[in-house]
Amino acid sequence: MSENVGIVIVSHSADVARGTAMMVEQMVGREVPLGWCGGDPDGGLGTNVEAIMAAIDKAWSEKGVAILVDLGGAETNSEMAIEMLPEARRGRVVVCNAPVVEGAVMAATEAASGATLEAVRRTAEELTPA
Amino acid sequence: MMIDRDMRKRLIVAVANRVIANAEELTDLDRAIGDGDHGTNMRRGFEAVLAAADELSDKSFGESLKGVGTTLVMKVGGASGPLYGTLFLSLGKSLADDVNREQIAEAFAAAIEAVKARGKSDVGHKTMLDVFHPVLAVLRGGGEELPAKLKATARLAAENTIRMKAIRGRASFLGERSIGHMDPGARSSELIVDAVADVMEGSA
Numbered sequence: 001m002s003e004n005v006g007i008v009i010v011s012h013s014a015d016v017a018r019g020t021a022m023m024v025e026q027m028v029g030r031e032v033p034l035g036w037c038g039g040d041p042d043g044g045l046g047t048n049v050e051a052i053m054a055a056i057d058k059a060w061s062e063k064g065v066a067i068l069v070d071l072g073g074a075e076t077n078s079e080m081a082i083e084m085l086p087e088a089r090r091g092r093v094v095v096c097n098a099p100v101v102e103g104a105v106m107a108a109t110e111a112a113s114g115a116t117l118e119a120v121r122r123t124a125e126e127l128t129p130a
Numbered sequence: 131m132m133i134d135r136d137m138r139k140r141l142i143v144a145v146a147n148r149v150i151a152n153a154e155e156l157t158d159l160d161r162a163i164g165d166g167d168h169g170t171n172m173r174r175g176f177e178a179v180l181a182a183a184d185e186l187s188d189k190s191f192g193e194s195l196k197g198v199g200t201t202l203v204m205k206v207g208g209a210s211g212p213l214y215g216t217l218f219l220s221l222g223k224s225l226a227d228d229v230n231r232e233q234i235a236e237a238f239a240a241a242i243e244a245v246k247a248r249g250k251s252d253v254g255h256k257t258m259l260d261v262f263h264p265v266l267a268v269l270r271g272g273g274e275e276l277p278a279k280l281k282a283t284a285r286l287a288a289e290n291t292i293r294m295k296a297i298r299g300r301a302s303f304l305g306e307r308s309i310g311h312m313d314p315g316a317r318s319s320e321l322i323v324d325a326v327a328d329v330m331e332g333s334a
Contacts, residue, residue: 040167040174040207041204041205041207042174044167044170044207046167046207047207047208049204049211050204072300076209076212076248076249077208077209077211079248080211080212080215080216
C-alpha cells in the first residue's frame with residue numbers, strides 16, 4: 001500500500017484523461033497511486049460514475065484520494081461516485097476545484113512529498129483564481 | 131392511494147418511453163446551448179430503466195424509485211445522471227406504497243432540495259429546477275383535474291426557460307447567448323411530469 005495520497009483524473013475525454021495521467025507519471029513516476037477515466041458508458045465524450053468509482057479504487061490510498069475534473073458533469077458525477085463509496089472511504093476522497101491538467105500535476109507533485117490530503121487539495125486549488 | 135405493482139410498472143414504462151421517444155429533440159435543444167448529448171444520455175439511461183421495468187416493479191414503490199435512480203446514475207453518463215438519479219433516489223427514501231398527495235408533495239419537495247444540492251443550483255438558473263419548482267406548487271395545491279394542471283404548468287415552465295439566462299451547466303458558458311433557447315433539462319423534466327400525469331389520468 002502506498003504511503004502517498006492517490007490522484008484520480010476525470011475528464012469527458014479518455015484521451016485528455018490518459019494524456020494528463022502520462023504528464024503526472026512523468027513528474028512523479030509510480031510514487032503516487034494514479035487512476036484516470038474519461039468518456040460515457042458507451043465510449044463517447046462524457047463521464048461515468050462506475051468508471052470513476054473504479055478509478056478511485058485503483059488510486060486508493062489510506063491517506064485518501066484527490067480527484068481532478070474538467071467540466072461540470074465530471075464534477076457532479078465524481079461527487080455522486082464519492083457518495084456511493086463504502087462509508088469508510090467516503091470521507092477520504094475530495095474533488096479539487098482546479099484546472100484538470102495543471103491541478104493533477106501540482107497535486108501529484110505535492111502528494112509525492114508525502115503531504116496530507118488537505119495539503120494536496122490546497123496545492124491544486126492555488127491554481128484557481130479566487 | 132395504493133401504488134401497486136401494476137401502477138409502478140405503468141409509471142416506469144410511461145416515463146421511460148416518453149424520454150426515449152423525445153431523445154432527439156432533447157439532443158437538438160442541447161446542441162443549441164450545451165454539449166449536445168442530453169438526448170443520447172437520457173435515452174441510454176431510460177433504456178436501461180425500461181429493460182429492468184419488470185424487476186423494478188416487483189419491489190416496493192420506494193425501492194423501485196431508488197432502483198430507477200441508481201440505474202440513471204450508472205448509465206446516463208452526463209451531469210443529468212446524478213441529477214435525475216438524486217431526484218429518484220430521494221423520492222424512494224420517503225415514499226411508501228400507500229401514499230397520499232401531501233406525502234408525495236413533501237417527498238418531491240425534499241427531492242428538489244437534494245437536486246439543488248447535487249447541482250449547486252437553484253430556481254432561476256435555467257435548469258430542471260425551473261420546471262420542478264412550479265410543478266411542486268401545483269401538486270401542493272391539489273384540487274380538481276390535478277394531472278391536467280400539472281401538465282400545463284410543466285409545459286409553461288419549460289417554455290419560460292427560453293427567456294432565461296443560464297447560470298449553471300454548460301449553457302452558462304454562453305452567458306447572454308443562452309437566452310432564446312429552451313433548457314434541455316427543463317424539457318426532459320417536463321416530459322417526465324407529463325408522462326406521470328398521463329398515468330394519473332389513466333391515459334397511459
